[in-house]
Amino acid sequence: MANTLIQKLIATGTVVAGLAVASAAQAVTLNGFVGGLPQPTAGGTIIYDNLNSYTVQGDGSWLFSSGVRVTFDPDPGSGGHVTGSQAGQYAAPFLSNSNGVPFGDNTVAGQDTTPYLSTGSYNDRLIIDLPGDMQFFGLLWGSVDAYNTIEFWDFGGSGLLDTFTGADVTAAANGNQGAEGTFYVNINSDTTFNRVVLYSSSFSFEFDNISYSEKPAIVPSEVSEPAALGVLGLSLLGLGLAARRRKFA
Numbered sequence: 001m002a003n004t005l006i007q008k009l010i011a012t013g014t015v016v017a018g019l020a021v022a023s024a025a026q027a028v029t030l031n032g033f034v035g036g037l038p039q040p041t042a043g044g045t046i047i048y049d050n051l052n053s054y055t056v057q058g059d060g061s062w063l064f065s066s067g068v069r070v071t072f073d074p075d076p077g078s079g080g081h082v083t084g085s086q087a088g089q090y091a092a093p094f095l096s097n098s099n100g101v102p103f104g105d106n107t108v109a110g111q112d113t114t115p116y117l118s119t120g121s122y123n124d125r126l127i128i129d130l131p132g133d134m135q136f137f138g139l140l141w142g143s144v145d146a147y148n149t150i151e152f153w154d155f156g157g158s159g160l161l162d163t164f165t166g167a168d169v170t171a172a173a174n175g176n177q178g179a180e181g182t183f184y185v186n187i188n189s190d191t192t193f194n195r196v197v198l199y200s201s202s203f204s205f206e207f208d209n210i211s212y213s214e215k216p217a218i219v220p221s222e223v224s225e226p227a228a229l230g231v232l233g234l235s236l237l238g239l240g241l242a243a244r245r246r247k248f249a
Contacts, residue, residue, distance in 0.1 A: 028152055028162035028189040032141065032169040035097030036184035040136035044213035050103040051208055052115050054081070067131035068210070070117070078120025079204070083113070085177075090118040090204045093142025094182040100140075103209040109179065112142070116208035119148075119200050126198045128210075129155070133192035135215040141166075142182045142206040146173040149205075152187065153195035161193055184209075 031039075038046050049066035057063050062070040062081070072079055085091040093116060096109045105114060119126045130137075137152070144166040152161045166173035169183050192215075198205050 028187060028191075028193075030164050030168055030185060030187050032144075032183035032185035034180055034183055035099055036186070037097075037099050038102070038136075038138040038184070038211040039186045039188075040138075040213045041188045042135050042213075042215040044136070044216045046102075046136075046211050046213045048102050049210050050105065050114060051081075051117055051210065061129075068212075069129040069131075071127045071129070073125040073127060077124035077126075078122055079118045079124055079126050080120070081115055082118050082206075083115050085111075088203060089120075090206050091143045091177040092116065093140050093206055093208050094179040095140070096179050096182070099184055100209065102211075105209075112140070112208055114208065116140075116142070116206060119198050119205040121200060121203040123199045123201050126205075128196040128198070130194050130196070130212055132214060133194050134212045135189050135192055136187065136211075136213045137193075137196055138184060138186045138211040139207045140182060140209040141169065141185045142208070143175045143177045144169050144173045144181055144183055145175040145200065145202070145205075147201045148173075149199050149201075150187075151197040152189065152193045153197065154191065154193050155195040157194075158191070161189065161191065 029041075038048075040046060047066050049064050049068060051064060054062040054064045054070070057069070060071070060075055064070065082090055083092075092112045094109070094111055095105060095107045098106075098108050100107050100112075105112075107113070117126060133154075141148070146165055146167040148166040149163060150165075151163045153159065154161055164187070169185055175181065198207070
């Protein structure tokens with residue numbers, strides 16, 4: 001009888017654990033602020049990349065200093081690595097609240113004078129492959145338009161995780177090329193991603209100063225007290241049942 005009871009407890013525990021995992025929703029969240037800064041909710045070391053320079057690889061991709069790899073599809077597409085503004089094609093993002101400082105730009109407020117990336121138009125894809133599995137990605141998103149789109153992928157795994165447009169950043173996603181039209185946008189995910197895809201149906205999706213981070217590894221001290229007590233309780237119950245079996249054997 002004791003064996004049967006223990007088996008039932010184990011089975012029940014397995015079912016409960018399975019239900020908990022299944023009910024835990026996978027979420028990708030976005031928030032953006034004028035003058036904002038990188039804000040990973042899971043902690044971890046933030047990697048900053050100002051996208052100022054790159055080296056061309058054998059496959060034609062661009063490798064930036066932090067290890068991110070950028071590919072245009074089609075290549076060459078209508079996007080590029082640009083500086084300044086060109087009417088009807090791209091407009092430089094704005095820095096504000098000194099949010100360029102972590103990226104090496106001490107401009108307190110003003111138009112971005114350093115190189116940045118533009119997706120171009122015609123839904124040409126700009127693909128960013130990250131150097132690992134991340135749970136946070138941030139970018140300085142200039143002149144936000146509702147027709148700018150960004151996707152997050154677990155490439156080689158679960159596939160497309162979520163898609164956002166400029167309308168998810170601000171209700172006034174009308175391509176404002178001034179300071180109020182540039183947002184530092186933070187994307188945090190419950191599950192990891194390794195690829196970011198950006199495109200725009202019309203000119204253009206401009207961005208600079210990306211950041212990203214992995215979720216830090218959980219150490220034993222971070223195990224929650226209720227979870228630890230639950231494991232201890234099941235262990236004691238198992239020992240008690242085993243002792244009872246020996247007594248009545």
